[in-house]
Amino acid sequence: MSGIADVAALAGVSKSTASRALTGGGYVSDGTRQRVVDAARVIGYVASPNAASLVTGRTKNVGVIIPFVNRWYFGEVLEGIEDALLAGDYDLTLYNVRPGTTSRERIFDHFLARKRFDGIITIGIEPSPRELERLVSLDRPVVALGGQVPGISSVSIDDVAVSRLATEHLIGLGHSRIVHVGGERAEDASSSVHGRRLAGYVEAMEAAGLGEHILYVPSDMSVPGGYAAGVLVIGDPRRRPTAISAASDEVAVGTIIAARRTGLEVPGDLSVVGVDGHEYAEMFSLTTVEQSPRDQGTAIVELLLDALEGSGTPVQVLLHPTRLVVRSSTSRPRPDGATRA
Amino acid sequence: MSGIADVAALAGVSKSTASRALTGGGYVSDGTRQRVVDAARVIGYVASPNAASLVTGRTKNVGVIIPFVNRWYFGEVLEGIEDALLAGDYDLTLYNVRPGTTSRERIFDHFLARKRFDGIITIGIEPSPRELERLVSLDRPVVALGGQVPGISSVSIDDVAVSRLATEHLIGLGHSRIVHVGGERAEDASSSVHGRRLAGYVEAMEAAGLGEHILYVPSDMSVPGGYAAGVLVIGDPRRRPTAISAASDEVAVGTIIAARRTGLEVPGDLSVVGVDGHEYAEMFSLTTVEQSPRDQGTAIVELLLDALEGSGTPVQVLLHPTRLVVRSSTSRPRPDGATRA
DNA sequence: GTGAAAGCGCTAACAG
DNA sequence: CTGTTAGCGCTTTCAC
Numbered sequence: 001m002s003g004i005a006d007v008a009a010l011a012g013v014s015k016s017t018a019s020r021a022l023t024g025g026g027y028v029s030d031g032t033r034q035r036v037v038d039a040a041r042v043i044g045y046v047a048s049p050n051a052a053s054l055v056t057g058r059t060k061n062v063g064v065i066i067p068f069v070n071r072w073y074f075g076e077v078l079e080g081i082e083d084a085l086l087a088g089d090y091d092l093t094l095y096n097v098r099p100g101t102t103s104r105e106r107i108f109d110h111f112l113a114r115k116r117f118d119g120i121i122t123i124g125i126e127p128s129p130r131e132l133e134r135l136v137s138l139d140r141p142v143v144a145l146g147g148q149v150p151g152i153s154s155v156s157i158d159d160v161a162v163s164r165l166a167t168e169h170l171i172g173l174g175h176s177r178i179v180h181v182g183g184e185r186a187e188d189a190s191s192s193v194h195g196r197r198l199a200g201y202v203e204a205m206e207a208a209g210l211g212e213h214i215l216y217v218p219s220d221m222s223v224p225g226g227y228a229a230g231v232l233v234i235g236d237p238r239r240r241p242t243a244i245s246a247a248s249d250e251v252a253v254g255t256i257i258a259a260r261r262t263g264l265e266v267p268g269d270l271s272v273v274g275v276d277g278h279e280y281a282e283m284f285s286l287t288t289v290e291q292s293p294r295d296q297g298t299a300i301v302e303l304l305l306d307a308l309e310g311s312g313t314p315v316q317v318l319l320h321p322t323r324l325v326v327r328s329s330t331s332r333p334r335p336d337g338a339t340r341a
Numbered sequence: 342m343s344g345i346a347d348v349a350a351l352a353g354v355s356k357s358t359a360s361r362a363l364t365g366g367g368y369v370s371d372g373t374r375q376r377v378v379d380a381a382r383v384i385g386y387v388a389s390p391n392a393a394s395l396v397t398g399r400t401k402n403v404g405v406i407i408p409f410v411n412r413w414y415f416g417e418v419l420e421g422i423e424d425a426l427l428a429g430d431y432d433l434t435l436y437n438v439r440p441g442t443t444s445r446e447r448i449f450d451h452f453l454a455r456k457r458f459d460g461i462i463t464i465g466i467e468p469s470p471r472e473l474e475r476l477v478s479l480d481r482p483v484v485a486l487g488g489q490v491p492g493i494s495s496v497s498i499d500d501v502a503v504s505r506l507a508t509e510h511l512i513g514l515g516h517s518r519i520v521h522v523g524g525e526r527a528e529d530a531s532s533s534v535h536g537r538r539l540a541g542y543v544e545a546m547e548a549a550g551l552g553e554h555i556l557y558v559p560s561d562m563s564v565p566g567g568y569a570a571g572v573l574v575i576g577d578p579r580r581r582p583t584a585i586s587a588a589s590d591e592v593a594v595g596t597i598i599a600a601r602r603t604g605l606e607v608p609g610d611l612s613v614v615g616v617d618g619h620e621y622a623e624m625f626s627l628t629t630v631e632q633s634p635r636d637q638g639t640a641i642v643e644l645l646l647d648a649l650e651g652s653g654t655p656v657q658v659l660l661h662p663t664r665l666v667v668r669s670s671t672s673r674p675r676p677d678g679a680t681r682a
Numbered sequence: 683g684t685g686a687a688a689g690c691g692c693t694a695a696c697a698g
Numbered sequence: 699c700t701g702t703t704a705g706c707g708c709t710t711t712c713a714c
Contacts, residue, residue, distance in 0.1 A: 001480075003691060014701045019693055026694090027699050046454040050391045050400070051691035054706045059391070061434075061457070069423075070416030078410050082437040086444050091457060093402075094435045096423040103427050113387040116402075116432060139342075224624050257624070260601060283565050283598070344707060355685045360709055367710090368683050392707035395690045 002043045010039040022047065049091075061091040062304065063117035065107070065125055067099055071221065072250060072278050073293050077123055077145060080297020088305050093117060097125070108134045119304045121145060126191060141307035145300040146193070148317060153307065155300045155318045159193055162289045162322050163200025166273045167245045169287065169324060171208045173332045175243040175271060178205065181229045181255055182247020183216035194221070197247040197275065215239065219251050226254020234262050234270075242333040243271040249278030249288050256284055256329065267331035277325070285327040296320050343384045351380040363388065390432075402432040403645065404458035406448070406466055408440055412562065413591060413619050414634050418464055418486060421638020429646050434458060438466070449475045460645045462486060467532060482648035486641040487534070494648065494657045496641045500534055503630045503663050504541025507614045508586045510628065510665060512549045514673045516584040516612065519546065522570045522596055523588020524557035535562070538588040538616065556580065560592050567595020575603050575611075583674040584612040590619035590629050597625055597670065608672035618666070626668040637661050 008018035013032060021028045021036035028036075039045075053059040062085055068074045078094075085092050093116055097104040108131050112120075119141040126147050127135060135142050144154040163180075170178050183198030190196060198216055205214050219229035226246060233255070234240055246252035252274030259270050266272055274281065277290030299320060306313050349359035354373060362369045362377035369377075380386075394400040403426055409415045419435075426433050434457055438445040449472050453461075460482040467488050468476060476483050485495040504521075511519050524539030531537060539557055546555050560570035567587060574596070575581055587593035593615030600611050607613060615622065618631030640661060647654050 004693095005691085015691095016693075016702080017700055020700085023693075029699060032699080044454070046451070046456075048395075048691055049455050049457060050395050051706090052693070054389075054391050054395060054691080054708090055693045057706085069410055069419050070413065072411065075411030075416055079437060079439065082410075082435060083442075083444065086447065086452070091452060091455070092435050094419075094423060094433050096420060098420065101424075103424065106427065110387070111427070111432060113385070114390050114432070115387075116390060223621060227624050254624075257598075280564060283568050283595075345709095346707085356708080357686080357710075358684055361684090364709075370683060373683080389707055392690090393709070395692090395707080396709045398690085 002045050004045070004047065006043055007036060007040045007045050010043065011036045059116060059118050060089060061093055061117045062301075063093045063095055063112065063120045064123065065095045065097055065120060066123045067097055067125065069094075069096060073248070073276060074123060076293040077297045080294035081121060081301055082297075084298045084301035088301065090118075090305075112138060115140065119143070119308050121300055121304055122147075124193070141304060143300055143304045143307065145296060151315060153303050153313075153316045153318075155296055155303060155320055157291050157296075157320045157322050159196035160200040160203065162275055162291070163197035163245065163247070164204045165200075165322075165324055166275055166287075166289050167201045167204035168208075169273055169326070170243040170245060170271060170330065171204060171210070173243075173271065173330060175241075175333050176210050176213055177241040178210070178213065178243045178245055179233055179239070179241040180214075180216040180245045180247070181226060181233065182219045182221065182251045184218055194247060201245050215241075219247070219254075221248050221250060223250045223254040223257070226251035227258045228254070230255030230258030231262075234259055234264065241270070243330070244273070246272060246274045249274035249276040249281050249286060252286055252288070252329075253278070253280050253284055256286070267329055268334065271330040271333070273330055281325070281327070285329045287325065287327045287330040289322050289324050291320065291322045343386050345386065345388065347384055348377060348381045348386045351384065352377045400457060400459050401430060402434055402458045403642075404434045404436055404453065404461045405464065406436045406438055406461060407464045408438055408466065410435075410437060414589070414617060415464060417634040418638045421635035422462060422642055423638075425639045425642035429642065431459075431646075453479060456481065460484070460649050462641055462645055463488075465534070482645060484641055484645045484648065486637055489658060492656060494644050494654075494659075496637055496644060496659045496661055498632045498637075498661045498663050500537035501541040501544065503616055503632065504538035504586065504588070505545045506541075506663075506665055507616055507628075507630050508542045508545035509549075510614055510667065511584040511586060511612060511671065512545060512551070514584075514612065514671060516582075516674050517551050517554055518582040519551070519554065519584045519586055520574055520580070520582040521555075521557040521586045521588070522567060522574065523560045523562065523592045525559060535588060542586050556582075560588070560595075562589050562591060564591045564595040564598070567592030568599045569595070571596030571599030572603075575600055575605065582611070584671070585614070587613060587615045590615035590617040590622050590627060593627055593629070593670075594619070594621050594625055597627070608670055609675065612671040612674070614671055622666070622668070626670045628666065628668045628671040630663050630665050632661065632663045 004018050008015045018036050020026045021033040095107050122144045124146045142152050144152050146156045148154040180201040184194040217229045219225040244255050252272050256266050256272050259266050264270050274288040281288045345359050349356045359377050361367050362374040436448050463485045465487045483493050485493050487497045489495040521542040525535040558570045560566040585596050593613050597607050597613050600607050605611050615629040622629045
């Protein structure tokens with residue numbers, strides 16, 4: 001329960017000098033500073049951030065708005081962000097706006113309005129106009145990871161390019177009957193990850209003159225989702241492809257599990273490529289486009305801290321690098337063109 | 342930027358009356374209260390929690406100390422906790438003390454000392470004596486989920502019983518060559534989840550007179566971990582079992598993937614049972630002991646809010662219910678007693 | 683039932 | 699370089 005007054009008393013200086021010595025504000029002689037710092041350490045003093053922020057207006061805290069915690073990409077990003085924030089001496093307040101929950105509205109209207117943070121990081125959030133207005137009204141820097149918003153700095157990957165690359169890899173191996181698993185109706189194309197990755201697949205197919213083979217099956221961005229879609233795709237022999245371009249690694253893994261369970265060989269009967277760089281990718285020898293979410297977490301924090309502490313930086317839109325990692329879940333299609341099972 | 346003074350002015354009362362009307366403190370006439378509440382809504386007033394906590398000492402914020410975000414059990418628990426806290430009008434500050442990170446010490450020594458919270462929830466943390474001392478010195482209620490600490494209220498499952506139950510299920514089917522995947526050396530028995538689940542397996546084996554068959558293979562509590570261990574167990578024909586009792590569903594899933602990849606049938610050649618109630622369990626038809634982590638999150642929040650708001654409750658140690666869910670990943674051992682592959 | 687005044691723990695002017 | 703003074707936005711005695 002020791003306050004700065006105790007530190008000051010022990011060091012034999014005034015509260016303000018103690019404050020300056022500890023926060024590094026104005027001029028303090030080296031000797032005095034040392035005595036104050038020592039005194040603080042002796043009684044284990046840690047400033048109350050509440051009191052401090054009341055006067056400075058800064059909280060040393062960042063709000064993170066995230067739709068899921070328990071999906072690989074999001075969990076990974078969150079851990080990356082937490083690490084980077086700790087390094088910058090910031091606390092992290094979590095706002096979990098799981099879709100389909102009534103709490104989303106409450107978070108935007110009530111919890112965010114408390115302004116417990118110096119800035120906000122949104123992850124994979126496509127805010128509605130009303131939500132965007134709320135965000136802006138907070139009068140704090142906002143940065144976005146994945147899903148850019150006009151006027152807001154962001155880090156994201158080129159979802160279209162990533163999926164195009166994945167599909168091109170399969171085309172390059174000689175596949176033509178390639179199904180995309182994960183897409184949604186094309187109208188949403190640019191507004192969702194699903195849609196953009198579908199668009200990349202379509203682009204690659206059309207560019208290769210395979211437009212007639214375009215086919216996509218919707219799926220949740222999860223292993224069970226990919227499994228269900230995989231069962232569908234594989235179950236129908238008439239449209240069973242020789243390759244699958246999945247919207248994410250989780251989806252890809254799900255389809256591989258479904259395929260192997262059906263007795264198909266992966267690769268051989270079926271080649272699968274995913275997107276993400278998921279921790280399961282290696283176990284499944286999954287060919288994938290890595291996007292290193294943890295690094296993205298670090299990058300987005302950097303952007304926010306820049307806005308918070310740096311000299312007025314303009315809006316930045318960063319494209320995070322990705323790379324195709326080829327593993328043995330993809331191969332040339334079988335010469336006879338027929339599946340084994 | 343509107344403060345309570347603006348609300349008071351608009352309602353035609355003093356700041357103190359406005360405060361009472363909004364926080365429900367002392368006596369306010371119904372008419373006045375209504376006018377104040379209306380005024381607050383009109384200008385979109387939300388009290389600054391910083392200023393409020395400076396005087397009340399309460400922050401309406403809870404700290405959550407968690408080792409992982411991106412493991413299924415932990416992610417699920419975290420989402421459950423977040424939901425429950427929001428319902429109670431609390432914010433959640435995340436402290437991610439990933440093992441093997443240098444930040445763990447920093448969190449205990451520095452970040453927690455800021456006391457930005459009214460209470461703390463630890464998840465699967467076995468605090469060292471020094472850490473425990475830190476925790477206690479915060480002078481705030483602490484509750485623990487999984488891994489009880491003397492003097493601290495907790496919610497947990499009976500890890501020993503759970504694993505015993507899983508193993509007994511296999512024994513009941515007629516298996517005797519049952520390997521446990523996930524355990525650690527027995528000396529740690531009671532101090533870690535790994536150890537306790539190993540102990541449950543051992544208990545069941547010994548009780549059934551199968552002591553000579555006791556065998557365990559260490560593994561990370563993850564799918565890749567279970568996969569690696571599975572490869573090991575299956576690869577050695579001499580000690581290849583007819584059944585596996587896994588320390589968790591992630592481990593179980595990993596071993597199933599390894600087994601199927603090797604050409605073994607699950608069930609048939611191999612029966613596998615896990616623990617957790619993982620979202621993949623259904624996809625793999627995995628027999629498992631469900632422990633519903635999300636509900637545990639709700640339960641632990643309830644315990645903390647009790648300590649925070651309720652009438653001085655004594656230390657409570659709650660055992661969360663679990664149940665065996667039998668699915669078709671387990672069956673009687675093959676009559677001939679030999680594996681197919 | 684309501685208002686005036688004090689003060690939570692800290693930092694930021696402003697003198698000296 | 700250091701101490702004194704004021705005040706961040708709110709809740710809470712304490713009079714009225």
